[in-house]
Each structure stands twice: as structure tokens, then as C-alpha cells.
Amino acid sequence: MSETAGGAQVVATGNGAVAAPTTELHVDGLRVAVEGKPILDGVDLRVPVGEVHVLMGPNGSGKSTLAYSLMGHPKYQVTGGSASFDGQDLLALTPDRRAQLGLFLSFQNPIAIPGVTTVNFLRAALRAQGRELPAREFIARLGDEMSSLRMDASFRGRYINDGFSGGEKKRAEILQLAMLEPRLAILDEPDSGLDVDALRIVAEGVLRVMERSEGRMGVLLITHYYRILENLTPDRVHIMHQGKIVDSGGPELAHVIEREGYDPYITAISPAGPEVSRR
Amino acid sequence: MTVQAHELTKDYKYGFHDVDVSVFRTEKGISPEVVAAISDHKQEPEWMLKFRLKALDHFFKRPMPNWGADLSGIDFDNIYYYIKPVDEMGRSWDDVPDSIRNTFDRLGIPEAERNFLAGVSAQYDSEVVYHSIRADLEKLGVLFSDCDTGLRDHPEIFKRYFGTVIPPNDNKFAALNSAVWSGGSFVYVPKGVRVEVPLQAYFRINSDNMGQFERTLIIADEGSYVHYIEGCTAPTYSNDSLHAAVVEIIAERGAHVRYTTIQNWSDNVYNLVTKRAIAKQDATIEWIDGNLGSKVTMKYPSIYLMGEGAHGEVLSAAFAGTGQHQDAGSKCIHVAPNTTSNVVSRSISKGSGRTSYRGHIKVLPKATNVKANVRCDALLLDEESRSDTYPYMDIENPDVTFGHEATVSKVGEDQIFYLQSRGIDEQQATALIVNGFFEPFVKELPMEYAVELNRLLALSMEGSIG
Numbered sequence: 001m002s003e004t005a006g007g008a009q010v011v012a013t014g015n016g017a018v019a020a021p022t023t024e025l026h027v028d029g030l031r032v033a034v035e036g037k038p039i040l041d042g043v044d045l046r047v048p049v050g051e052v053h054v055l056m057g058p059n060g061s062g063k064s065t066l067a068y069s070l071m072g073h074p075k076y077q078v079t080g081g082s083a084s085f086d087g088q089d090l091l092a093l094t095p096d097r098r099a100q101l102g103l104f105l106s107f108q109n110p111i112a113i114p115g116v117t118t119v120n121f122l123r124a125a126l127r128a129q130g131r132e133l134p135a136r137e138f139i140a141r142l143g144d145e146m147s148s149l150r151m152d153a154s155f156r157g158r159y160i161n162d163g164f165s166g167g168e169k170k171r172a173e174i175l176q177l178a179m180l181e182p183r184l185a186i187l188d189e190p191d192s193g194l195d196v197d198a199l200r201i202v203a204e205g206v207l208r209v210m211e212r213s214e215g216r217m218g219v220l221l222i223t224h225y226y227r228i229l230e231n232l233t234p235d236r237v238h239i240m241h242q243g244k245i246v247d248s249g250g251p252e253l254a255h256v257i258e259r260e261g262y263d264p265y266i267t268a269i270s271p272a273g274p275e276v277s278r279r
Numbered sequence: 280m281t282v283q284a285h286e287l288t289k290d291y292k293y294g295f296h297d298v299d300v301s302v303f304r305t306e307k308g309i310s311p312e313v314v315a316a317i318s319d320h321k322q323e324p325e326w327m328l329k330f331r332l333k334a335l336d337h338f339f340k341r342p343m344p345n346w347g348a349d350l351s352g353i354d355f356d357n358i359y360y361y362i363k364p365v366d367e368m369g370r371s372w373d374d375v376p377d378s379i380r381n382t383f384d385r386l387g388i389p390e391a392e393r394n395f396l397a398g399v400s401a402q403y404d405s406e407v408v409y410h411s412i413r414a415d416l417e418k419l420g421v422l423f424s425d426c427d428t429g430l431r432d433h434p435e436i437f438k439r440y441f442g443t444v445i446p447p448n449d450n451k452f453a454a455l456n457s458a459v460w461s462g463g464s465f466v467y468v469p470k471g472v473r474v475e476v477p478l479q480a481y482f483r484i485n486s487d488n489m490g491q492f493e494r495t496l497i498i499a500d501e502g503s504y505v506h507y508i509e510g511c512t513a514p515t516y517s518n519d520s521l522h523a524a525v526v527e528i529i530a531e532r533g534a535h536v537r538y539t540t541i542q543n544w545s546d547n548v549y550n551l552v553t554k555r556a557i558a559k560q561d562a563t564i565e566w567i568d569g570n571l572g573s574k575v576t577m578k579y580p581s582i583y584l585m586g587e588g589a590h591g592e593v594l595s596a597a598f599a600g601t602g603q604h605q606d607a608g609s610k611c612i613h614v615a616p617n618t619t620s621n622v623v624s625r626s627i628s629k630g631s632g633r634t635s636y637r638g639h640i641k642v643l644p645k646a647t648n649v650k651a652n653v654r655c656d657a658l659l660l661d662e663e664s665r666s667d668t669y670p671y672m673d674i675e676n677p678d679v680t681f682g683h684e685a686t687v688s689k690v691g692e693d694q695i696f697y698l699q700s701r702g703i704d705e706q707q708a709t710a711l712i713v714n715g716f717f718e719p720f721v722k723e724l725p726m727e728y729a730v731e732l733n734r735l736l737a738l739s740m741e742g743s744i745g
Contacts, residue, residue: 071700074692095699096708104700111697115715124711125701159715180701 024048025070025184025218029081031243032062032069039065041243042081049183050215052232054254055222057240058262063222064108066240067188071105072098085184100129102183106173106190112162118172119156122179129180145178149205166193174205181213186220191228203231226258241265291572293386294545296485296514297378301404303363307488308356311335314458317361321427321461324434334447334457341451347637348575348606353549358490358521360459362404368425369409379403379485386512388481395727397476398423402493403483405461416474421505422467423478426494429465436467440498444527444555444583453553456492456525463493463524468503468534477506477539477725484513484520484548495526499534499562506537508728512572515545519574522548528556530564532586537565541728543735544572546602552578560586560615567723568595570605571735579637581610584618584646591620596720598736599632599664608637608669613646613679624655625717628664635666640681641673652682658716659689660709710737 025047032040039062047053055063069076070083072095083090090098113121122142126132133141146155149171161169170190177185187206191199210217210232221232229251237253238245239262246265247253303320305313314335318328343350369375372389383389383401392399398412400423407425416423422433429437447457464480484491499505513520522544530536536556544550550573556564566580582591593609611620626634636655657666668685690712698708714721714733721729 071696073696094705095696096702096704099700099702107697107700111691111693113694113698113712113715115718116711121698121701121711124703124707125698128704128707129702159718176701 023086023183023218025083025085025220027066027070027081027083030066030069030078030083031080032065033077033079034065034075038079039076039243040069043240043243043245045238045245047184047218047220049218051235052210052219052221053236053238054229054234055220055238055240056224056254056257058266061240062243063240064188065243067105067186067220067222070098070186071095071103096128099182104177104180104182104185106177106185106187108188108192110161110164110169110173112164113160114162116160117157118160118175121160122176125176125180142179145175148208149175149178150201151175167195167198170194170198170202171205174202174209178205178209181209181217183216184218184220185209186222188222189224190221191223191225196227199228200231203228207232226254229254239265291515291545293512293543294515295382295385296487296516297382299486300376300378301362301364301486302366303361304359305361307359309335309338309358309360309455309459313360317459317461320361320363323430326438327430330442330447331458331460334454335459337448337454338451338458341454344451344577347577347635348604350549350551350575352519352574353521354519357518358488359486360490360492361461362486362489363406364403364485365406365408368407368428370411372409375409379408382483382485383409383481386481386483386510388479391479391727395476395725396479397474398478400425400464400478400480401483402462402480402491404486404489404491407462412478413476419472420467420469421472421474422465424465426463426465426496427461429467429496433465433467436498437465437496440527440529441496442527444529444557445525445553450553452523452551453525456494456523456553459490460492460494460525463495464497464507465495466497466505466507468499468505470500471502472500473504474506475504477508479508479510482509482511482522482524484511484522484544487514487516488518488520489513490521490523492522493524495524497526497528497536497538499528499530499536501531502533503531504535506539508539508541508725510541510543512543513545513548516547518547520548522550522552522573524552524554526552526554528564530556530558530562532560533562534559535563535565537567538580539567539724539728540569541724541732541735542568542570542572542576546572546574546600548573550576550578552576554578555581555583556591557583557585558589558591558618561588562586563590563592565592566594566609567720568593568607569720569724569732570595570597570607571732573603573605575604575606577606579608579610579639581612582620583612583614584620585614587615587617589615589618591618593620593622593624594720594723595624596717597624597626597634599626599628599634601630601632604633604635606635606637608635608639610639611641611651613640613642613649613651616645616647616649618646619650620652622653622655623719625658625720626655626666627658627660627713627716628666629660631663633665633667635669636685637669637671639671639673642676642679642681644675646676647678649676649679650681651679654682654684656685656716657687658713659687660713
């Protein structure tokens with residue numbers, strides 16, 4: 001058992017000793033190509049709901065590709081393997097159906113939709129998921145979440161991601177996470193480009209949603225930085241390299257990476273290592 | 280104010296038509312005899328008949344404009360140039376024949392009048408069949424009638440301004456309108472009077488092979504304000520109809536005129552309209568111009584900034600679906616010093632629909648310290664759709680601050696994916712993006728029209744997207 005910074009208990013699975021939970025993300029031998037070029041080369045991964053899994057790895061190892069592929073971006077062609085959530089085949093579903101099933105992707109670079117206000121965007125999303133709130137309740141909740149994330153009230157009327165700073169975009173993604181309350185949150189570098197304070201606000205935001213879900217939300221967190229893990233203690237850490245998960249372990253694995261970098265994996269797997277790692 | 284996915288079905292709900300109840304019509308085709316018959320039927324003064332016949336001459340002499348949209352489908356011999364629907368104009372809806380009143384009921388005009396308008400004019404084919412203005416405005420000296428009434432009852436104002444902004448020889452279709460004009464609006468706002476609630480004119484074509492040639496003249500005297508709104512629809516016929524209006528606006532010193540159009544003709548209408556305004560010292564003109572319907576639209580609302588400190592705004596939105604060509608734009612002519620203009624154009628093309636932005640900014644030698652800004656953005660919904668921009672700049676005074684920005688974008692895969700990743704399906708995502716794209720335009724409309732426009736937009740988008 002491990003304690004998260006917020007005090008919530010999450011179940012840590014011992015290495016190899018997995019008690020099969022009822023709801024999980026189950027990725028098996030997933031292969032994905034972009035414009036004909038293979039990126040994922042057989043990814044195996046399980047993320048049970050209620051756990052925080054961290055995905056680390058050198059640039060270009062395929063982490064974001066995995067995130068986009070799980071959400072169903074049309075540019076990413078699945079060439080082999082399977083991916084399911086809660087026993088349902090994700091690969092057969094459109095992205096909106098995957099979201100309705102409970103998936104959420106926090107984008108590394110969220111897209112601006114000019115003319116669509118943050119408040120209208122969130123209402124449309126909740127409505128699409130069949131979880132529309134009465135107007136007053138919705139506004140109250142949105143206000144609460146925004147103040148927790150230290151977002152100015154004027155954000156509600158701003159066009160989503162349009163002219164947002166890097167930090168504002170990251171917070172807006174977490175705001176959406178908090179309002180949509182998914183069952184599996186894939187967070188693609190929610191911490192990149194943030195200063196220490198902003199990082200803490202984002203990490204605490206994720207933690208708050210996690211706690212509120214009382215074990216009904218899983219997190220797959222893609223990050224390069226150890227720092228966010230000071231707030232969000234992972235149950236499992238996975239290392240990706242050249243389109244594969246090459247190692248998995250407990251939180252201590254992140255410490256090892258922090259100390260030693262990816263060189264051990266790179267040299268172990270590919271003699272051409274350093275060049276590959278810098279692509 | 281958002282488009283709902285279930286509304287995204289092909290349905291032009293205004294395509295119905297009434298049985299013919301007309302009391303008089305000229306024979307098909309155009310000739311001096313037809314023009315004389317119209318003038319005679321209206322019992323006009325001699326000078327107007329002469330004006331019309333001279334204009335007809337211009338019309339015959341001018342070649343068809345070949346620089347814009349394809350107009351080869353217009354058959355001038357197969358058009359009725361004047362159809363009079365009723366003997367007398369009504370001042371109450373009870374005076375309007377049932378079938379015509381039902382039409383305007385279906386279009387929601389009486390309801391809008393009760394709820395948020397200061398005056399209403401309803402034109403059916405060639406004549407205004409219903410007309411009203413709030414009594415308090417009438418007492419203040421505000422005139423709002425059809426143009427024929429303006430000519431008959433207020434000849435001194437009418438004659439002073441009529442045809443001065445757009446002379447009959449301006450272009451082929453202004454000449455045609457000048458020859459056969461009928462109906463439209465005549466608005467005069469006295470000095471210092473502010474008409475805070477909009478006046479609305481609604482133009483309805485009912486007959487097949489119809490040409491509608493309304494004529495509008497708006498005079499805002501010194502320091503006054505008026506917001507005039509026009510809407511229009513027509514039945515869907517297999518034959519083409521022609522709508523060629525002329526709109527002239529004069530804003531005297533310090534006056535402010537806002538002219539809002541929501542053009543929603545059926546897709547068998549050629550909509551070839553000349554609209555021009557003169558802004559005198561410190562006056563403001565705003566054209567808010569929305570084009571959703573018609574087969575072909577050619578329309579470039581213009582502002583002549585004649586007096587120092589005058590300001591002009593053109594905010595336009597166009598949607599071209601399959602088979603439609605919206606060739607729209609604006610002209611701002613800076614004649615006087617310290618004048619400013621701002622043009623914002625948004626257009627969306629879908630299927631084989633085509634939008635063009637055609638804009639002209641001219642700064643004359645004496646116009647110092649001019650600020651002009653043009654921004655036009657086009658959005659393409661699929662591979663087939665098309666958009667073109669034709670900006671013309673004619674700057675004869677170096678003391679100008681000029682900005683021009685034009686973009687053409689496609690509804691991006693990444694935008695759709697982002698919205699989908701929140702559970703919104705592809706069709707709804709496209710609707711959100713489209714609504715958002717038109718937001719700068721829609722937010723300038725009165726609430727009721729904003730709702731209506733978004734609904735019309737949804738109808739134009741059809742069911743199958745992507």
C-alpha cells in the first residue's frame with residue numbers, strides 16, 4: 001500500500017502479482033503506424049481503474065502515439081494487436097464513443113476552437129455524454145473547479161484554447177477532466193512547460209479528481225519529469241522505448257530513471273542507442 | 280444558440296408557396312411598354328417615368344457583368360417584372376388577405392413585430408402588403424413606409440436623395456432596378472431622434488418566374504440613430520427568380536445607421552443587389568450582412584466616407600452549400616481625412632458551394648490619417664468546396680494605416696478529434712466549429728436573429744458531414 005500526497009489510499013500491485021480487477025484498460029501487442037511508418041511495435045499494458053500508471057521514455061519512443069491511438073485519432077493506423085476498456089473493443093469505436101465509454105485524453109497541445117466558449121464547450125461535452133447538469137448546478141460546479149485550479153472567472157467566456165498561454169491550456173485540460181470525470185484519464189505530458197506553482201496546481205487537480213472518484217478512475221500519465229510524481233504517487237511505472245514497453249515496476253523505477261536516465265535501456269536494447277534516443 | 284445534431288437535415292422550410300391571388304401583373308419580359316405600364320399603374324409623376332425609361336436604356340446598353348459569378352442562367356424574357364398582390368396596403372394584419380397573412384404568420388413576422396420591433400414592412404412580390412410603425416416614433420417625425428409612399432407623400436425629401444447614392448447607370452442591375460422598382464422601404468429619421476428598437480422589412484417572393492425589384496432609401500438626419508433589418512425568403516421553384524434591389528443610405532453629420540440583412544432566398548433565386556451608403560462628418564455606417572440562401576448572390580455593401588471623422592463597418596457572413604455561389608464583399612471609399620473603416624468577412628463553403636470575397640479599399644489623395652482594416656476568413660467543410668479572395672486596394676495617400684489579413688482553412692481533423700475526444704460526435708463537432716466560426720457575426724445580431732441564424736445554418740448543413 002502506498003500513500004498519495006493527498007492521503008488517499010490506492011492499491012499498489014506488486015510486481016507480477018496482479019489481481020485481475022473488473023475494469024481496466026487492456027492493451028495487447030498493439031502495433032500502430034503513422035503514414036505508413038511503424039511507431040508502436042507491440043505494446044502490452046494493463047491499467048486497472050483506481051490506479052495511477054506512469055509512462056516514461058525517451059522522446060520519440062511512442063508514448064504520445066499510444067495515447068492518440070487509444071483515443072482513436074484517424075491519423076494513427078492500428079496494424080495489429082488489441083485494445084479494450086471494460087471488456088469493450090476500443091478499436092471498433094469512434095473517438096466520441098470511446099469518450100462516452102469513459103476515456104479521456106488530456107492533450108499535450110490542445111487545439112483551439114475559435115468562437116466556442118469554454119462554458120459552451122463543456123456543456124456540449126456533458127450533453128453528448130448524456131450527463132447534462134441543470135444550468136445552475138453546472139455553473140456552480142464549474143465555478144468551484146475553476147477556483148480550485150486558480151483560473152479566473154473570465155475563462156468561462158473565453159474561446160476554448162484560443163489565445164491561451166501554455167499554462168492556461170494545461171489547466172483547461174484538467175478543468176475538463178474534473179468536469180467530465182472519466183473512468184480512464186490518459187494525460188499526455190500535463191506538466192510540460194509549467195513552472196513549479198502551476199505544476200503543483202495541475203498535479204493537485206488530478207489528485208482531487210482521483211480522490212473524488214473513490215477508485216473509479218484510472219490514470220495513465222505520460223511524463224518526462226519526476227517532479228509531478230512528488231504529488232501523484234504512481235502504482236506502476238512503465239518504460240517505453242522504440243514502440244514497446246521495455247520495463248515496468250513500482251514507484252521506485254521512476255527514481256531510477258531520475259538518477260540514471262534511459263541509457264541502460266537504450267544500450268541494452270539497441271547497440272546504436274544514443275543516436276536512436278536523440279531522434 | 281448552438282446547432283443541434285438532429286437539426287442537421289436538408290430542409291428549406293420556406294419553400295412553400297401560395298395560390299396566385301395577384302390583382303395585376305405586367306406581361307412577361309422587359310420593354311419600355313412594361314416600364315410605362317408600371318409607372319402608369321402607380322400613377323407616378325412624369326419625372327419618375329422619365330427616370331425609369333432612361334434607366335431602362337442604360338440596362339439595355341450595359342453588357343452582362345462577366346467578372347464575377349456565372350449569370351448565364353438568367354433569362355430576362357421569362358420574368359414577370361411587376362406583380363401586384365393586393366389592391367391596397369394594410370395597416371393592420373386583418374386587412375391583409377388570409378393566404379398572404381398566413382404566409383407571414385408562418386415566417387413569424389407578426390410575432391416578431393409584437394415582441395421586439397418598432398415597425399414592420401412586409402413586401403409580397405412587387406408591393407408592400409402590410410406596414411406599421413409605432414405611434415410614438417411617428418409622432419417624433421420618423422417616416423417608415425414603402426418607397427412608393429415616400430415618393431407620393433414626401434416628394435421634397437424623396438427627390439432630394441433618391442438615386443443620388445446609386446445612379447441608374449451605376450451597373451446593369453442597378454439600372455434594371457431603377458427602371459422597374461417597386462416597394463421597398465423609405466425611412467427618414469429626423470435630427471437627433473434615436474430609434475432604439477429595430478425597424479424590419481421582410482421581402483417575400485411568391486410567384487414563379489418572378490423578378491423582385493424593391494428600392495430602399497434610408498435617410499438619417501444629423502445626430503440620429505436607426506437600426507434597419509431586412510429578411511427575405513422565397514418558394515422553391517424549378518424556374519429561376521431574380522431579385523435585384525437597390526439600397527441607398529445617407530447618414531448626415533453625426534448620424535449612425537446599422538443595416539442588418541439575413542438573406543435566405545431559396546436556391547433558385549439570383550440575388551444581385553446594389554447597396555451603398557454615404558457617411559458624412561462623424562457619421563457611422565454599419566452593414567451587418569448575412570447570406571445563406573440564393574443560387575447566386577453578388578453583393579458588395581459599400582460605404583463612401585465623405586465627411587471627416589466618418590466611420591464604416593462591414594461585418595459579413597456567407598454560407599454556400601452545394602450549387603450555390605456567394606460572391607460577396609465590401610467597398611470602403613475614404614474620401615475625407617481622419618476616416619476609419621473595418622471589414623470582417625467570414626464565409627463557409629460546403630459540397631460544391633463556392634464563396635468569394637471581393638473587397639475594395641480606396642483612399643483618395645485628400646484623405647489623410649486614414650485607418651482601414653480588412654480581415655476575411657474562409658472555412659471549407661470538404662475537399663470539393665471552394666473559396667476565393669479578390670482584394671483590391673487603391674491607396675492614393677501615403678498617410679494611411681492599413682491592415683489586411685485573409686485566411687482559408689479547412690475544418691481540421693485535429694479540431695474534430697479534439698471535440699470527439701470529449702464525447703461529441705463528428706456531426707455535432709462540425710456544427711460547433713461552424714457556429715464558432717460565425718460567432719463574431721452572430722454576436723452582433725439581436726438575440727432573436729442570432730437564434731434564427733444558427734438554426735438556418737444548421738438546416739443548410741444537411742445530414743451527411745465528413
